[in-house]
Amino acid sequence: MMTITTQAEFLTLLKGATFLASGGGGPYSLAKEIVETYLNDNTAFSISLINIDTLTQDDWGCIAAGMAAPSKGIGLTPKDIVEPTVNAVTAMDTLIQKVYSNTKFDGFTSFNILVPIEVGAINVVIPLITAYRLQKNITVVDGDSAGRAVPTIELTTFASSQDVMPNMATSAGVEDFKFTTLSLESYTDLNTAYSQLIGAGLIGIDTGLALAPMNGTTLQDNNLVKNTLSTAYEIGKIMENDENTWIKITHIEDCLSSAMRGVKLLCTGKVVTYKTETIDDNDVGYMSIKTEDNRIFTVSIQNETITGQFEDETNIAVTGPDSICYLSTSNGALSDAEIYDNTLIQEKLADGDDVEIHVIAIQADPVITSNEKLMTLWRSAYKTARYYGAYNSELWTTS
Numbered sequence: 001m002m003t004i005t006t007q008a009e010f011l012t013l014l015k016g017a018t019f020l021a022s023g024g025g026g027p028y029s030l031a032k033e034i035v036e037t038y039l040n041d042n043t044a045f046s047i048s049l050i051n052i053d054t055l056t057q058d059d060w061g062c063i064a065a066g067m068a069a070p071s072k073g074i075g076l077t078p079k080d081i082v083e084p085t086v087n088a089v090t091a092m093d094t095l096i097q098k099v100y101s102n103t104k105f106d107g108f109t110s111f112n113i114l115v116p117i118e119v120g121a122i123n124v125v126i127p128l129i130t131a132y133r134l135q136k137n138i139t140v141v142d143g144d145s146a147g148r149a150v151p152t153i154e155l156t157t158f159a160s161s162q163d164v165m166p167n168m169a170t171s172a173g174v175e176d177f178k179f180t181t182l183s184l185e186s187y188t189d190l191n192t193a194y195s196q197l198i199g200a201g202l203i204g205i206d207t208g209l210a211l212a213p214m215n216g217t218t219l220q221d222n223n224l225v226k227n228t229l230s231t232a233y234e235i236g237k238i239m240e241n242d243e244n245t246w247i248k249i250t251h252i253e254d255c256l257s258s259a260m261r262g263v264k265l266l267c268t269g270k271v272v273t274y275k276t277e278t279i280d281d282n283d284v285g286y287m288s289i290k291t292e293d294n295r296i297f298t299v300s301i302q303n304e305t306i307t308g309q310f311e312d313e314t315n316i317a318v319t320g321p322d323s324i325c326y327l328s329t330s331n332g333a334l335s336d337a338e339i340y341d342n343t344l345i346q347e348k349l350a351d352g353d354d355v356e357i358h359v360i361a362i363q364a365d366p367v368i369t370s371n372e373k374l375m376t377l378w379r380s381a382y383k384t385a386r387y388y389g390a391y392n393s394e395l396w397t398t399s
Helices: 007-020 028-038 078-099 121-134 187-199 216-221 228-240 245-257 342-350 372-385
Strands: 002-004 047-050 060-068 113-115 139-141 168-170 206-215 263-279 282-291 296-302 304-310 323-328 356-362
Touching: 002 007, 002 228, 007 028, 007 121, 007 228, 007 323, 028 078, 028 121, 047 121, 060 078, 060 121, 060 187, 060 216, 078 121, 078 168, 078 206, 113 121, 113 216, 121 139, 187 206, 206 216, 228 245, 245 263, 245 323, 245 356, 263 296, 263 342, 282 342, 282 372, 296 372, 304 323, 304 372
Parallel strands: 047 139, 060 113, 113 139
Antiparallel strands: 002 047, 060 206, 168 206, 263 282, 263 356, 282 296, 296 304, 323 356
16 A cells, blocks of 8 residues: 655656646646645645555445536636535535435445546546545545546446446535536436536536445456556656656656556657647647657647547557657656646647657556447547547557
8 A cells, every 4th residue: 555645745646647647637737736735844644545456345435536627727726626526525425324325335334435537637636635635544546447537427437337326516615515416327428417517607617526436346346447546656756757858768668567558659749739629618629749750740639638640641540548648858857847738738839838748658458448338438539539430559569
């Protein structure tokens, strides 16, 4: 079991989570601000990450996350982001005890574990700080339900196996927070409904989510992607090391090889175009990188990167759920201004700054690619990028 006891350890983990998020998952700078708001240098704290394999049927947890309309998230404070999820977990706990106690939740007393919905700066910091805020010896699972950041709820392992009910969405507030729980047939419907409610500001512009309550045995059966937070911490340490940028890539390859996930450098170059627009409360568009040998590599964006392709090639190079990640080309320990995600890249380009990056593909975990329902849903997600083909695994089967 890994335990986070210092602000520095926390921030190291978040740097790695930002890298693994496939361009999305929220900016590192905001996640850092959340940590610094709740945990200053003098704060004594201990947040434990528990291995999935050690859970039992006596453990109870839920997916703890936040959801916001990307275009309306400007100006949110750290407490605007975290407190809704604290409310959601508390409300879900109460709902199960009062309404569902004699159903499949027989034996439930209270949540003692929380599960990240994805790997990304914001949806990693949210369950960790929520566990700290609740002060009930709650641990956070060292794993998540996507292995990267994803644009919609249905692209998660729990959405392919767990009932939609009960679910809980709440706003910020102490005693007067808004909440809703929706009876719908699928997580696709739930994602749409929540997006519309949030877009209209009916449950806040940033909303806390508590989803898919499960005991420890069910969590294991749900095949979460294991050890993603501890992996993020190790990658964060690589990013902080005073080493050559090419050595960093080698260390990242070594780090992920133990998880049976391939790593390939797609290209190195300068970002020359970044264009997005808001469609149905999603940031949709593309980013192009001009490589050192004057090729153009373009990634499609739906909050996160979905696909990537070289302009001079017919076949697509990489498709989700494989990740397309960014690493600064700078040597030495990377500064906060070099922990790249889509948001930071867009901001730097708007300021007239150059952005030079390595674009790195990371193979999706087998528990994702072997899930037929998830892979079908990913194929639907490709259509946003105007790609109508299937998942392309050639990157991992050719030398």
